[in-house]
Amino acid sequence: MAKNITFKDMALPSFEAINPLKVEELMPVPNLGEEPPFEPPPDKWKEKYDLSLDWHSPIALPKPNAAEQERILKGFLKGLERLFNPQDNWTFLKILRLTTDYCMRCQTCSDACHVYIGSGEQEIYRPTFRAEILRRLYRRYFTSSGKFLRSLVGADLEANYHLAMRLVESAYRCNVCRRCAQVCPVGVDNALISREIRKVFTQELGIAPKELFTKGTRQHLLVGSSTGMQPGGFKESIEFIEDDMGERTGRKIHIPIDQKGADILLIHNAGEYLSWPENPGAFGVLFQMAGISYTLSSDLVGYDGVNYGLFCDDLELARIGLRHIQVAKKLGCKKIVVGECGHATKTLCVITDRVLPGDMATSEMPRESCLPLFWEIYKSGVLKFDPSRNNFPTTLHDSCNIARLMGIVMPQRKVTRAICPQFREMTPNGAHNYCCGGGSGFAIMNELNFPQWRKKVSERMKTKQILEAFKDCLDPSIQKYVIAACSNCKGAMRDLIAHYKLWDKYSITYGGLVELMVNAIVDLPPFMELEFFSPD
Numbered sequence: 017m018a019k020n021i022t023f024k025d026m027a028l029p030s031f032e033a034i035n036p037l038k039v040e041e042l043m044p045v046p047n048l049g050e051e052p053p054f055e056p057p058p059d060k061w062k063e064k065y066d067l068s069l070d071w072h073s074p075i076a077l078p079k080p081n082a083a084e085q086e087r088i089l090k091g092f093l094k095g096l097e098r099l100f101n102p103q104d105n106w107t108f109l110k111i112l113r114l115t116t117d118y119c120m121r122c123q124t125c126s127d128a129c130h131v132y133i134g135s136g137e138q139e140i141y142r143p144t145f146r147a148e149i150l151r152r153l154y155r156r157y158f159t160s161s162g163k164f165l166r167s168l169v170g171a172d173l174e175a176n177y178h179l180a181m182r183l184v185e186s187a188y189r190c191n192v193c194r195r196c197a198q199v200c201p202v203g204v205d206n207a208l209i210s211r212e213i214r215k216v217f218t219q220e221l222g223i224a225p226k227e228l229f230t231k232g233t234r235q236h237l238l239v240g241s242s243t244g245m246q247p248g249g250f251k252e253s254i255e256f257i258e259d260d261m262g263e264r265t266g267r268k269i270h271i272p273i274d275q276k277g278a279d280i281l282l283i284h285n286a287g288e289y290l291s292w293p294e295n296p297g298a299f300g301v302l303f304q305m306a307g308i309s310y311t312l313s314s315d316l317v318g319y320d321g322v323n324y325g326l327f328c329d330d331l332e333l334a335r336i337g338l339r340h341i342q343v344a345k346k347l348g349c350k351k352i353v354v355g356e357c358g359h360a361t362k363t364l365c366v367i368t369d370r371v372l373p374g375d376m377a378t379s380e381m382p383r384e385s386c387l388p389l390f391w392e393i394y395k396s397g398v399l400k401f402d403p404s405r406n407n408f409p410t411t412l413h414d415s416c417n418i419a420r421l422m423g424i425v426m427p428q429r430k431v432t433r434a435i436c437p438q439f440r441e442m443t444p445n446g447a448h449n450y451c452c453g454g455g456s457g458f459a460i461m462n463e464l465n466f467p468q469w470r471k472k473v474s475e476r477m478k479t480k481q482i483l484e485a486f487k488d489c490l491d492p493s494i495q496k497y498v499i500a501a502c503s504n505c506k507g508a509m510r511d512l513i514a515h516y517k518l519w520d521k522y523s524i525t526y527g528g529l530v531e532l533m534v535n536a537i538v539d540l541p542p543f544m545e546l547e548f549f550s551p552d
């Protein structure tokens with residue numbers, strides 16, 4: 017049963033979790049079978065870390081002493097004040113104000129949120145829950161009416177360290193997928209609230225999941241990639257991929273690096289080189305055979321399209337976005353094309369412009385998703401595709417960043433329908449899709465037991481959608497493929513398929529779109545075996 021947690025419970029001065037979870041309270045998923053219970057955190061974690069929201073934490077903050085608690089609270093309030101100051105937050109203040117000023121409390125957004133629904137409607141995950149806390153705190157501490165009239169103007173919440181930490185933890189239970197914003201009748205954006213709460217903690221206090229910050233944007237800017245891969249390692253991985261592609265296709269495949277004057281700078285999420293090298297490999301095959309003029313870059317940051325500043329830090333976001341543009345200009349490319357990565361595409365194509373001041377504007381360098389280019393290649397007729405090569409059930413997961421937030425919905429469908437005879441849609445899909453559950457960095461956040469929360473709660477709705485899409489062919493003798501043209505979404509697919517044993521029970525696997533295109537090229541031998549793509 018959902019727990020009736022109140023705003024004041026969030027301030028309870030205790031390190032006990034206020035909302036422990038039970039599997040039997042979560043949204044039921046047909047065909048899932050028996051599900052293991054939530055594993056409680058070991059005592060040594062309870063002693064060491066602040067897990068006081070729901071016994072999970074991607075932040076993994078060691079329990080602070082009284083002085084440290086005071087410092088965190090002060091930093092939080094200072095950051096909150098800056099959030100509403102036009103000089104400090106010119107980037108996102110307008111939409112933040114709209115959200116804090118105009119919510120009608122109709123709760124349409126709650127019915128749209130896969131985390132809230134998937135959790136069994138636990139109050140702490142309701143889209144408006146964290147927004148209302150932020151709203152009340154801002155009024156209480158930074159408006160005259162709130163300082164004096166408190167409860168009369170909805171400013172009755174007193175801040176303490178525990179409230180601040182539970183609030184930022186709750187911001188890391190939101191995928192920032194903006195499905196809630198899409199349905200809001202007055203256009204308020206609770207996803208932005210989550211993102212801005214995270215920003216306060218990163219920019220003001222340096223508190224963030226290490227995968228996004230110290231091992232994310234910091235590492236990206238210092239060594240060249242958020243994976244830790246340096247330029248030399250990147251070049252070696254391309255050599256390895258070229259050899260592999262040569263063996264698979266029986267042709268010499270050359271993947272250009274640092275080629276000046278190429279039309280396109282192609283930037284992949286560098287996680288592909290380590291986890292799914294067949295994806296950048298398939299790009300190499302497709303682009304070479306289609307005669308596309310392109311290059312990769314070995315410059316620092318230029319070979320990793322990831323930008324985790326999108327999820328928690330404006331400054332890091334701007335630094336990485338600017339670097340991507342500089343690399344393309346240095347090579348003399350006419351445009352940047354982003355590989356199969358949703359957040360990298362949205363960041364580079366849309367958000368970077370918003371966080372750079374006028375004299376650093378990036379708009380003179382065109383930037384695009386790879387998906388329309390796939391359709392251009394297909395319909396140009398330069399290559400012949402044989403759909404019978406992909407004659408197994410497929411469904412398409414839309415990256416929220418690409419479909420909902422950029423409106424790119426049809427190119428990937430046109431390609432898929434043309435080359436996959438057994439394609440079927442998930443419901444809902446396109447701009448109305450549900451997040452994979454790995455959005456806003458969750459897919460790579462693995463501190464303590466956070467993966468358990470992700471698999472059981474945020475990835476739950478996507479698991480349900482996949483099982484429903486294949487409900488007519490669940491028989492394990494039929495191999496099935498979930499297309500996820502996004503690196504982080506693939507991470508979530510790998511996660512949920514392994515956790516719920518969807519390969520073992522139902523022969524459901526996953527992968528990118530470009531691999532299916534190359535698999536169908538008539539002039540080449542088949543590119544893939546589904547077993548090869550299984551999460552095991």
Ligand code: SF4
Pocket residue numbers: 118119120121122123124125126144199200201202203204205206
């Ligand atoms: S749908 Fe919009 S107005 Fe309604 S509760 Fe949600 S944020 Fe507020």
Ligand code: SF4
Pocket residue numbers: 128129130131132142143189190191192193194195196197206207210451
């Ligand atoms: S952004 Fe997505 S996960 Fe976050 S509250 Fe809105 S619908 Fe839920």
